[in-house]
Amino acid sequence: MVFRIRRIFDGLSPANEKAIARIREILKEQFPGVSPEEGESIPEKLRNQLKYGFQTILFAAEKGPGNVHGFALVLHDPILKFCYLDFVAVAGRDAGGGLGGILYERVRKEALDLGCVGLFFECLPDDPGLSREEPVRKQNIARLRFYERYGAVPITGTKYETPLEPGGDNPPYLVFDGLGRKQPLRREKARLIVAAILGKKYGSLCSPEYIRMVMESFRDDPVKLRPLKYVSEPRHAAVAAVLPESERVALFVNRDHAIHHVRERGYVESPVRVEAILKEILPSGLFTEKKTRHFGERHILKIHSAVFYHYLRKVCLPMQEGESVYPYVFPVRNAARPPQDLSVRAGYFCMDTFTPLNRNAFLAALGAVDCALSGARALVEGRHLAYALVRPPGHHAERRLFGGFCYFNSAAAAAEYLSAFGRVAMLDMDYHHGNGQQDIFFSRKDVLTVSVHGHPRFAYPYFSGFEDEKGEGEGRGYNLNLPLPEHITAQDYLDALRRASRRIKEHAPRFLVIPFGGDTCRKDPTGTWALTAKDFENNGRLAGALDLPVLVVQEGGYNTRLLGENVRSFFKGLFEASRSPGARLWSPASRDKRPEPR
Structure with a gap:
């Protein structure tokens, strides 16, 4: 069975509740340093945009209903017109099987459909001066190589990767994916987007002075992007235009x-x-x-009287093609003694004289x-x-x-x-x-x-x-x-x-x-x-x-x-x-x- 990427709009249906529970497990498995509240808050994030500052968009990669193998969580700002990829994660047993790429491609399509200037996210650095441990740095290089295949590269010449604490290791790059378009990212737009990311998402960690320092470090106009370092050219820069079946x-x-x-x-x-x-x-x-x-x-008998249903069945099914009965007598005064003739009894269950009873009406109504x-x-x-x-x-x-x-x-x-x-x-x-x-x-x-x-x-x-x-x-x-x-x-x-x-x-x-x-x-x-x-x-x-x-x-x-x-x-x-x-x-x-x- 192939993977289906399904957008989860809410935590209301049983299928979505089950999917979100599995997403929490994958989040904990792949990001052990993330607080439990991050996973617990997903349903509220989906429905309460005001509280969290962004519209939250959640995609699940499923093999069958509720059988989630990976997910992507995206933050959308419809005012500034940008998307921020918060998490994309694949369960351990599926890592390396291409599912991460499928999820990322779906996120790119969503950002393009929303009319965003681009897709932003953080990626840990490949610079030995910023990432001191070689095993960690190798992982960082592999991730940056993956994103370069889509044309996504770090923004350079800014102080975004300044550690929050002096001497801190692995401060993240801010990576920009222009979604296959050649439009430059303007400085003032980038400053506002950085303020939104650092202020809304990391406001408890980043002081106003830190945020201002990072914003003002964006001096190039347009913003400079790092040249491709690990691939000769993007292989997947184009974005699919077809609406996914699961979201129609x-x-x-x-x-x-x-x-x-x-x-x-x-x-x-x-x-x-x-x-x-x-x-x-x-x-x-x-x-x-x-x-x-x-x-x-x-299911019909849960909403309609059994007497009513069985009357319609009894009177309609024996009728010949083209034969109909229209109510014309309404014996509503004596509920205890309905007429014996089925055609006369029609008015006992009807409210007008223009709705006919016939075999095909009954069958079509069942189909409806x-x-x-x-x-x-x-x-x-x-x-x-x-x-x-x-x-x-x-x-x-x-x-x-x-x-x-x-x-x-x-x-x-x-x-x-x-x-x-x-x-x-x-x-x-x-x-x-x-x-x-x-x-x-x-x-x-x-x-x-x-x-x-x-x-x-x-x-x-x-x-x-x-x-x-x-x-x-x-x-x-x-x-x-x-x-x-x-x-x-x-x-x-x-x-x-x-x-x-x-x-x-x-x-x-x-x-x-x-x-x-x-x-x-x-x-x-x-x-x-x-x-x-x-x-x-x-x-x-x-x-x-x-x-x-x-x-x-x-x-x-x-x-x-x-x-x-x-x-x-x-x-x-x-x-x-x-x-x-x-x-x-x-x-x-x-x-x-x-x-x-x-």
């Missing part, structure tokens, strides 16, 4: 959705919706389609649940973003009701699955109220349900989605409805999303599920709002800034001319924000060691 959005498509096709005038929930989305998102390079797993009916659960499973296994592109939609399906083109609540099934691993938040971004998940989780506090939608006084489903519906029992306060007017601006929608985001942050979930609708766009036949592709991108960016593993489950969206573009724009914002959830001004942080990368 894991895409699960309900490929059998097209069997469910109601060819009636006005029935807008049609197969072309999925094709319109795929046509736009696949060329983007952000997605990698994964195989959908089959999970079985037990499998896709959503596969996406949830991907998050558990360490993916940061997953997309269940499904139809029929599901967010109107309640515990014992179908309607609004929805039969089984795929997003709720995914949230229920994820709730076994920690708290979950659901952020419904469809034009219509997510009454299904509200009903399913109304008395629970482990799954927060939030819905931003058109007010029920004018928008389907009309009977739910009011602000005073806040949950009941243990779930009181764990359902938030944000109904909006019939006509709004993009800013109105963003303001509502910000309010939703604040509540989600208070809940502190481990996972976020987004029932996503494209029907908030202009000229959607089922909505009244007019969001544009740019607005969808901004909305995605706000959701991504929550810095959580996210599963997006496709719900509505019926303007097929604009649907694909809007979905692509949403994921563009979500993806970019989740990779770097907001450039912030950070306070300095300190560290008590200055170990070099390996």
Whole structure:
């Protein structure tokens, strides 16, 4: 099995927890002088940029889920636009096998993708005057030779390698990798970067006077770099341009959705919706389609009444091709004596007259649940973003009701699955109220349900989605409805999303599920709002800034001319924000060691 380099965005999923535990072991093994706190702080570093002064980026080299053989930890400053390689380490049994190079190449690609001026790190010296012990100096030479293959060399003519204590041995060089570009490193830029490295990372060791002395020693403009000493020319200076598969959005498509096709005038929930989305998102390079797993009916029975599920199964599966049943009688007054005729009984479980029951609708709905659960499973296994592109939609399906083109609540099934691993938040971004998940989780506090939608006084489903519906029992306060007017601006929608985001942050979930609708766009036949592709991108960016593993489950969206573009724009914002959830001004942080990368 080949190594997979996977970016770990958080310590929230079980797979990531296991990987980080192994990374701590490798860190201790390869850097015995580093304090235990360095490893223990990794999850907090990933989520708390403000405290540590940098955005922390972590890569793991795996052979199979959680089987980590090496890692690289990078500090990114989005203001000064540079990356600092804090650690790169390979487990002892894998040393010398090329894995260090694979990790370093991935770090270089990340720095280039982030638009950095270059990649900086420390490397112990090869000068006998600075490294007095020959065995140590030989190791230092081997490392410098390795980095020269990529064009990375020490900065010269400065006092960066001045020992902190007089007579100290092995003070580190500051090495610069220009990422294969020929752009010179300007003096003032270098001074600011040095101040950031020494102040934020080593503030407890380096006095302000020491930092000022090192900064002012950068006098050449551009900064001088040491000529290649151990190789004749770099062999790996170029940086790969392809987004690694493990960092793309894991895409699960309900490929059998097209069997469910109601060819009636006005029935807008049609197969072309999925094709319109795929046509736009696949060329983007952000997605990698994964195989959908089959999970079985037990997951459906956790969110839907057994009576409801078995009724749909009993009435749908025997139907012939092209045969459908539409509810037309609603016998809600006598729950104890439902009609015996199955077609008449449909209204006993339905909330409208335009959602038909037929064999293919049932089968397609089962496939949609499998896709959503596969996406949830991907998050558990360490993916940061997953997309269940499904139809029929599901967010109107309640515990014992179908309607609004929805039969089984795929997003709720995914949230229920994820709730076994920690708290979950659901952020419904469809034009219509997510009454299904509200009903399913109304008395629970482990799954927060939030819905931003058109007010029920004018928008389907009309009977739910009011602000005073806040949950009941243990779930009181764990359902938030944000109904909006019939006509709004993009800013109105963003303001509502910000309010939703604040509540989600208070809940502190481990996972976020987004029932996503494209029907908030202009000229959607089922909505009244007019969001544009740019607005969808901004909305995605706000959701991504929550810095959580996210599963997006496709719900509505019926303007097929604009649907694909809007979905692509949403994921563009979500993806970019989740990779770097907001450039912030950070306070300095300190560290008590200055170990070099390996």
